[in-house]
Amino acid sequence: MTPEQLSTAIVDVLTTLSTEGAITLPDGVPTTVTVERPRQKGHGDYATNVALQLGKKAGLNPRAFAELVQQRLEQVDGVAAVEIAGPGFLNITVAAGAQGVVAARIVEAGAAYGANDAFAGEKVNLEFVSANPTGPIHIGGVRWAAVGDALGRIFEMSGASVTREYYFNDHGSQIDRFSSSLLAAARHEPAPEDGYGGQYIHDIAAAVLTERPDALEAEDPQEVFRAVGVDMMFGEIKKSLHDFGVDFDVFFHEDELHKSGAVERAVARLRELGNIYEKDGATWLATEKFGDDKDRVVIKSDGQGAYLSGDLAYYLDKRERGFDRCLIMLGADHHGYVARMMAMCAAFGDEPGVNLEILIGQMVNLLRDGQPMRMSKRAGTVVTIDDLVGAIGVDAGRYALARYSSDVNIDLDLELWARATNDNxxxxxxxxxxxxxxxxENAADLGMELAGAVASFDPALLSHEREGDLLRALAEFPRVVTAAAELRAPHRVARYLEDLAAVxxxxxxxxxxxxxxxxxxxVAPINQARLVLTVAAQTVLANGLGLLGVSAPERM
Known part of the structure; x- marks a missing residue:
């Protein structure tokens, strides 16, 4: 019997009590109630605080309310006992047979076990990484690659239709600095003062000359290095991400926003809504009235779009493409940017935090021999995605970065994550x-096959205390997936898997x-029942690792 089934049973009990007039709930019977595993052994298999939540609302002492629920809940099939503890907690013990059924249900569901409908029917645009195409992806962007892709998988398992999107920043001064750096390298000159360094600049400059031997003699050499070099750099970024197991559905070019008239359309929409005005020769968005600390310039007095102009156009484009939720993942240095983006969302008549959500990721430090890694051999200034994969591999890299809440700084000990030991x-x-x-495999060698084990499965045989612990842990997986989606927290899946492996x-x-x-x-029925339990554990471990984009090896 799963927590969800117990929640449903308790709601049914409350409905019956309400219908019979035994209790009166002014706000009606809730659709779900919280059922959790108790922190202490001896307090049953599950616990609920429903009496503490609803007792006073019903005009009853919580313990008196709990007694009413207890009497009815003990009559539910699969419930062995219900005890009242403290001020009104209900500790529930599930019958061994009802609990063991979980194993067969997991085996039957297979790869679908853990799926839920928390975001059913919603279209989610998940924008992450979006590093400038001026160099390899640094370790902060790699964190978003791991977390963002895992979050996309979790959303999909929660019923959403997810589009993974990379915002390709190919418009602006950083591209000019990149192309001028390539040109300088091709001419064997020092990099410009505000340019980019590192061996990768020389590698790409040489590659451009291989593809375009006439580049230095062109009418506008820098434009050649811009057109060819940016494409090459972005090709390297795509390959590094693909090798890391991260692929995008859409690569959206910022330059297109400015060429297609999308900025003008966004300004026109906001003007219709009464949130655009002119002052000092510039065009302003009235963001202060939506919670920003001041209004923001959209079009500067020289007619050029301010940085915010692209954001307006891009957000409107996503909404016009039919996305219900637009999630953007940004680095810690963008924290001050959140308020204006939320104000922009509200200015369009949308709901901040729902139609637009911004997740901020904190810093990542890689440690080798206890000391921070600060320089990439190739990039020259930062630690990159290829450095991480080269040090510990894709699986360890993805798991390590997704294992922690994205809003905390993390230090990754490369020596630890490279070990083939249980402390990794x-x-x-x-x-x-x-x-x-x-x-x-060993069971198959003895003639034990899963199909036969499932056909003869007797859940009541899984009555040992350790089996109860494992069944309860397996039953938690769907709730973990739902919480990970609702809280945007893939690390909950990783921590759950470690707890499950221990159990x-x-x-x-x-x-x-x-x-x-x-x-x-x-071969006895108990052996067959334990084969089903083993395959159930195998299924959940594989499903959980899959949500993190980590392989589930059959041999190690």
Whole structure:
């Protein structure tokens, strides 16, 4: 019996009590109630504080309210006992058979286990990384690659239609500095004072000359290096991301906003809404009335668009493409940018935090031998995606960056994440999955097949304490996925997987819970039941790793 099923059962009990007049709830019966695993052993399999939440609203002492719920809930199939604790907590013990059913349901659902409808029918635009095409992706952008792609997978498992989008900043002064740096390298001259350094600049400059041997003799050499070099740099960025397991559905070119008239259309829309005005020869957006600290210039007095003009056009373009939610992931240095973006959203008549949401990611420090890595051999100034993958691999890199809440700084010890030992979190989880695969193979060698095990499955046989712990942990997965989507927190999946692997290993190490018959013992129903439980654990570990974009190896 899962937490969701218990929640439904409690809602049904409340509905019955309300219909019979035993309780009166002014706000009506809630559609769901919170059911959680208790923190202390001996407090049942699950607990709920529904009596504390609703007792006073119903004009009853919480314990008296709890007694009414207890009497009815104990009559529900699959509930073995209900105890009242403290001021009105309800501790629920589930019957072994009802709890064991979870294993068969997981096996039946397979890759779909964990799916939910929290965002069913919603179109989500997820914009992340969006690094300037002026150099390799640095470690901060790599964090967003891991977190953003994982969040997209989690949204999809929660029912949303997700478009992963990369905003290609190919308009502005940074591109001019990049192309002038390439030109200087091709001429064997020092980089401009405000230009870009690093070996990659010389590599791309040489590649441009290979493709366009006449580049230095062209009428406008810098334009050649701009056109060809930016495309080459962006090709390298795409390849690095693809090799990291991150692919985008849309690469949106900033330059198109300014060429297509999208900025003018956005200004016109805002003018219709009464949120644009003219002052000092410039065009302003009235953002202060929507919570910004001051109004913002959109079109400068010289007729050139201010930086915000592109944001206006880009946001409107996304909404016109039919996206319900536009999520943008930005680095810590953009924190001060949030208020004006939310004001812009409100100026369009939309709801900040719903139609537009901005997630801020904090810094990442890579440590080697306890000391920070500060320089890339190729980029010269920053640590890049290729440096990380070269040091610890794709799986460890993705898992390590998604394992922490994005709003905290993290220090990654490269030596730790490269180890093939259980103190490396990703190895620990992956090894648990590989162990389940080996167990299933060993069972097959004895003639135990999953189809037969499922057909003869008796959930009541999974009655050992360790089996109860594992079943409850497996039943939590759908709620973990839902919470990860609602809170934009892929790290919850990673931490859950580590806890699940620990619970599985304790079950595996318990002599009384051996899956395979020993010696000349025949295959018994309990062995078949434990095979189903093993495959259920295998399924959840694989599904969870898949949400993080990390492989689930069969052998290690």
């Amino acid at each position: 979190p990703v190895y620990y989880v992956q090894y648990a999955h590989a162990r389940t695969c080996r167990m299933v 599985f290993n304790k079950w595996y190490d318990t002599r009384e819970c051996r899956m395979l018959p020993q010696g000349d013992e025949p």
